[in-house]
Amino acid sequence: MDESTQLYQARLERVIQRMTAMGLTQLLVTDPDSVWYLTGYDNDPIERMQVFCVRQDGRHCFFLNRLFPAPAAPWEQVWFTDTDDAVGLLAARLDPAAPVGIDKTWTARFLLPLMERLPGARPVLASDCVDHCRACKDEAEQELMRAASRINDQVMEEVAGFFREGVTEREAARFIESRYTALGCSSPSFPTIVSFGAHGADPHHEPDDTPLAPGDSIVIDMGCRKDRYCSDMTRTFFWQEASEEARAVHDLVREANERAEALVRPGVPLCELDKAARDHIAAAGYGEYFTHRLGHFIGQRDHEQGDVSSANTALAEPGMIFSIEPGVYLPGKFGVRVEDLVLVTEDGCEILNRVDKHGRILK
Numbered sequence: 001m002d003e004s005t006q007l008y009q010a011r012l013e014r015v016i017q018r019m020t021a022m023g024l025t026q027l028l029v030t031d032p033d034s035v036w037y038l039t040g041y042d043n044d045p046i047e048r049m050q051v052f053c054v055r056q057d058g059r060h061c062f063f064l065n066r067l068f069p070a071p072a073a074p075w076e077q078v079w080f081t082d083t084d085d086a087v088g089l090l091a092a093r094l095d096p097a098a099p100v101g102i103d104k105t106w107t108a109r110f111l112l113p114l115m116e117r118l119p120g121a122r123p124v125l126a127s128d129c130v131d132h133c134r135a136c137k138d139e140a141e142q143e144l145m146r147a148a149s150r151i152n153d154q155v156m157e158e159v160a161g162f163f164r165e166g167v168t169e170r171e172a173a174r175f176i177e178s179r180y181t182a183l184g185c186s187s188p189s190f191p192t193i194v195s196f197g198a199h200g201a202d203p204h205h206e207p208d209d210t211p212l213a214p215g216d217s218i219v220i221d222m223g224c225r226k227d228r229y230c231s232d233m234t235r236t237f238f239w240q241e242a243s244e245e246a247r248a249v250h251d252l253v254r255e256a257n258e259r260a261e262a263l264v265r266p267g268v269p270l271c272e273l274d275k276a277a278r279d280h281i282a283a284a285g286y287g288e289y290f291t292h293r294l295g296h297f298i299g300q301r302d303h304e305q306g307d308v309s310s311a312n313t314a315l316a317e318p319g320m321i322f323s324i325e326p327g328v329y330l331p332g333k334f335g336v337r338v339e340d341l342v343l344v345t346e347d348g349c350e351i352l353n354r355v356d357k358h359g360r361i362l363k
Contacts, residue, residue: 011133015038015054018129019054020056022124022126022129024056024098024100024101024129025055025095025098026055026056027055028052028101028106029051030050030103030106031103031130033301034103034131035050036300037300039073041062041071048082049087049090050063050065050068051090053090054129059075060075060076061075061078061093064079066079078093087114088117094118099121099122099123100118100121100123100124102123102124104127111123127305131306135305135317135319136319141299142321145231145299145343146352147227148223148224148225148226148227148229152223152224152353153354155179156222159222160235160360162175163212163239167211168212169208173192176188176194176222186225186226186228188222188223189223189224189231189232189298189302190302193207193219195207195218195219195335196210196211196213197215197217198331200217200336201335203291203327203337213239214239215239215241217238217239217242217336218236218362219236219336220235220237221339228300229299230298230300231352235357236250236335236359238360239362239363245333246334246359249286249334252328253328253336253338254338254357254359256278256338257324257325257339257340259276260274260276260294260324261342263276265316266315266318266344267315267316270308270314270315270322271310271311271312271313273295273316274293274294274309274312275310277294277326278326289328291327291329293307293309293310294309295309295322296322296323297321298323306320321341321342323342325340336359340357
């Protein structure tokens with residue numbers, strides 16, 4: 001068994017353990033990222049059915065459209081064309097009396113016909129069987145995410161030197177994305193956010209033609225996708241000068257970020273991280289202006305299953321990678337966000353970003 005086969009087999013074994021805990025003997029995996037994670041097969045089937053059926057007994061089965069070539073694999077491959085009854089082929093290979101695990105991405109136009117074919121097979125939302133495994137990155141994945149974050153650090157420093165009075169948000173965003181391309185990234189991991197002044201009070205502002213002016217805050221939320229894995233980081237700068245309030249709010253947000261990061265270690269409830277940052281901001285009188293959760297999980301996609309919020313009592317585990325991104329957003333004035341990615345280690349955490357977090361004044 002070669003190294004890659006061993007990797008996928010180990011991942012499948014972890015998924016089967018989760019299935020067993022849920023009382024499942026069969027699971028339909030349709031999310032293309034999860035399919036790749038378990039098999040190494042990289043394909044977006046567009047509107048066509050593509051299912052990797054994971055079975056507790058190890059007799060896994062891959063349902064594939066002949067439009068898309070696939071390499072030989074150690075599990076059964078069931079091929080169909082656009083005019084074949086693909087759902088019927090799938091139904092024929094499932095246990096009609098056992099629950100069927102379904103992942104969150106499978107569309108109703110396939111799920112509902114399958115339920116009609118197998119009325120005794122209760123569908124169970126079972127994305128967690130794969131998502132939990134994907135949340136805990138192995139060593140190879142961790143290194144890929146370190147590499148993506150190193151690129152993000154480099155480009156953040158480059159764009160800090162790109163600003164000049166009159167440059168627009170859109171021009172800055174395009175500069176960032178052009179640098180990602182030059183450094184070998186496949187794409188941004190999400191639409192780049194560059195927000196000047198009052199626009200920073202909108203956490204998801206889309207860059208426009210607003211020009212940079214003295215005293216503006218500059219919120220930059222950016223990430224790249226390199227070798228399938230993503231980076232994500234936010235820094236807030238100021239152009240030429242910053243008001244006393246802006247400096248104070250930036251210090252407050254940075255401190256909230258650092259307080260939460262200082263708590264990250266295995267066994268800590270993720271909600272406690274959110275609480276540490278949120279309580280610090282609230283104590284200074286800005287609690288109502290921190291309007292989102294503290295963080296999200298990340299990997300092949302910028303936002304993956306799992307978050308760092310007041311509602312998530314799950315415990316941090318080694319290999320998890322998530323963002324720590326407190327913010328304060330003052331409508332009509334400015335916004336500040338400071339974001340890092342953190343990797344949970346065996347005894348603490350590794351912060352994947354190295355760009356200074358203090359409120360830098362650019363000139």
